[in-house]
Amino acid sequence: MNSLRMIENWPVPTAAAAVVARAAGSGGAGDAAGGTARPVVAGSHGPLDHRFALASVTKPLAAYAALIAVEEGAVELDDPAGPAGSTVRHLLAHTSGLAFDEDRPMAEPGTRRLYSNAGFEALGDHLAKVTEIPFPQYLHEAVLEPLGMASTELPGSPAKDGVSTAGDLARFAAELLSPRLLSPQTLQDATTVAFPGLRGVLPGYGNQSPNDWGLGFEIRDGKSPHWTGSSSSPRTFGHFGQSGTFLWVDPEADAACVALADRDFGQWAVDAWPQFTDAVLAELREQRDG
Numbered sequence: 001m002n003s004l005r006m007i008e009n010w011p012v013p014t015a016a017a018a019v020v021a022r023a024a025g026s027g028g029a030g031d032a033a034g035g036t037a038r039p040v041v042a043g044s045h046g047p048l049d050h051r052f053a054l055a056s057v058t059k060p061l062a063a064y065a066a067l068i069a070v071e072e073g074a075v076e077l078d079d080p081a082g083p084a085g086s087t088v089r090h091l092l093a094h095t096s097g098l099a100f101d102e103d104r105p106m107a108e109p110g111t112r113r114l115y116s117n118a119g120f121e122a123l124g125d126h127l128a129k130v131t132e133i134p135f136p137q138y139l140h141e142a143v144l145e146p147l148g149m150a151s152t153e154l155p156g157s158p159a160k161d162g163v164s165t166a167g168d169l170a171r172f173a174a175e176l177l178s179p180r181l182l183s184p185q186t187l188q189d190a191t192t193v194a195f196p197g198l199r200g201v202l203p204g205y206g207n208q209s210p211n212d213w214g215l216g217f218e219i220r221d222g223k224s225p226h227w228t229g230s231s232s233s234p235r236t237f238g239h240f241g242q243s244g245t246f247l248w249v250d251p252e253a254d255a256a257c258v259a260l261a262d263r264d265f266g267q268w269a270v271d272a273w274p275q276f277t278d279a280v281l282a283e284l285r286e287q288r289d290g
Helices: 002-009 058-072 088-092 117-131 135-144 166-177 184-190 267-289
Strands: 015-021 040-045 052-055 162-164 200-202 206-208 237-241 245-250 255-261
Touching (some): 002 015, 002 267, 015 166, 015 267, 040 166, 052 245, 052 255, 058 088, 058 117, 058 135, 058 162, 058 166, 058 184, 058 237, 088 117, 117 135, 166 245, 166 255, 245 267, 255 267
Antiparallel strands (some): 015 255, 052 162, 200 206, 237 245, 245 255
8 A cells, every 4th residue: 555655754763554454345334343354454564563662552452351351251341440439431431530640530430531541550450350360461361362463562551551563453453343352242332432422631632522432442523633534434443642653443444554653642643644544545445446
């Protein structure tokens, strides 16, 4: 895909990107879980085996492990977890009321969208307690190993300390397009707005009303400004990280994209990422229409 060559112009030392998609005719666009063919890498550029710090792109991986724990019966979404009145669902949806980086309540659960690393750390602690397995080990056994993500690890916080490669994240992106480890219904629920109508700050992009999230995944909806493209569908979900990383899945395009860089998020990313995403989506449309 020629659009992926745009990363060569990013002001970063190293970058890698990959697009995962299902071939035209293998399952209707917008019916990501219903297609018969597995998604494949439609294009890549840069060193796919280079390991990058994920920063907050760690959160979707951690959330996926939590959702697997729900399906396994180890935990329930409405189990108490985190501050008083909070549940696993609140922690996943950034509505527990915990502060950004402190184990300190700032609001009543379910009343505000407060993006919180502390919330995901509380989630990891809760899952470790109920499963009696350290969270990094649970993540490895539940998600990384089954998907063949051999270059990915979590040496610290489930909110921000993951390390991975574009090749490995492409495997995770394929899972998000066509889940095997979770039921399609569970993933659909996780990528549908949880606690609708809440306003809040989207890090790097200011106040958003509403600031929609699912369970561990940010949902694009009508947010503006945003790190995805102007042509991204409202159903697009994913995450970006302050280390210069992102992963999005656009169910309408039946495609996903990962991009990793080793320069912290800043104005360069605000300028580059939406143009890049629009170019990727345009090239995919041309391929399918051609």
